[in-house]
Amino acid sequence: MTQGQDKVGQRRAVDKHFTILCIDDESVNLKILASIFKEHYKVVACKSAHQGLKIALDIIPDLILLDVLMPEENGFELIQSIKQEDKIKHIPVIFITGLQSAEDEEKGLTLGACDYIQKPFNYGIVRARVNTHLEIIRQRELLERFANFDSLTELPNRRKWEKDIKEQWIFAIEAKQGIVIGIADVDCFKLYNDTYGHQMGDIVLRKVANALRRVLYEYHGDIYRCGGEEFYFYLPVNKKNNIQTILAECIEQVHLLNIQHSTSIACSQISVSIGAAQISPTYNTALESVIKKADDKLYQVKNSTRNAIAFTEITSDMTE
């Protein structure tokens, strides 16, 4: 296989993650659309607006190709229903229709369609227009990724933390499950930079991030880089997770990196301090107060030995 072919192959593999939902009451049109797109995208076809809405809500496609004239509910009515559903209102809809007047086209676009293609259509034009809209989605996904990730450690960043922790918090409340919120901070990192240089410091941050992530992922938690050498994390509490053991494993895995730190006052190797708070939250508990408790605990360790854990279990009325 040539390098060029390989690239095309990779591109196709990436494209396959897009799903196009085609809604048209004519089987022959659905067959044509499937034949145009099935090589590069996943195509789901359906023959009525009612069914189309149900499928869209179920599979959340990346793009919808929609006929206008259909028995019972028509495409103009369906797009209005789509735009009222939070889960799918962002999905681009392209009308493919036999209606050829400027008024109809204006109506379709005003109702929120991103494009309007008249039948009989040219295969190449349909393909090009669909590709353009999927390319916009691809770019948006890329931007979102960059906006949510820290390029040095490849961990999600503070922006993502703020979004995810709210979701995890709500999940814990509804599932009546405990959650641990923690902060891990590299010890004497300024001294490390001063002794070994900033570039070596960057390598340490990457390695520490990786070591902590490996442990927390194993127990279905997640970790975020929220400051220079400060990592926020959460862990779900369940019968299988012994929290104190997991936190001790985090400390241990950082030790096992075996990175010498001759000027540290905490340890002769790179180490982290961890502050963490466990709670079974209710709608009356404030997430910020639990993060503050974890921060207080971290402060406590930093003011003593460092290279250790300070953990507290708090009740939903915030008493320890």
Ligand SMILES: Nc1nc2c(ncn2[C@@H]2O[C@H](COP(=O)(O)OP(=O)(O)OP(=O)(O)O)[C@@H](O)[C@H]2O)c(=O)[nH]1
């Ligand atoms: N190499 C590197 N250093 C960073 C980065 N972000 C922050 N830092 C450094 O991290 C150091 C943090 O210093 P301090 O807040 O004084 O904390 P510390 O020296 O780790 O001391 P304790 O937390 O009290 O143990 C500063 O010197 C920052 O310059 C980064 O991306 N790369």
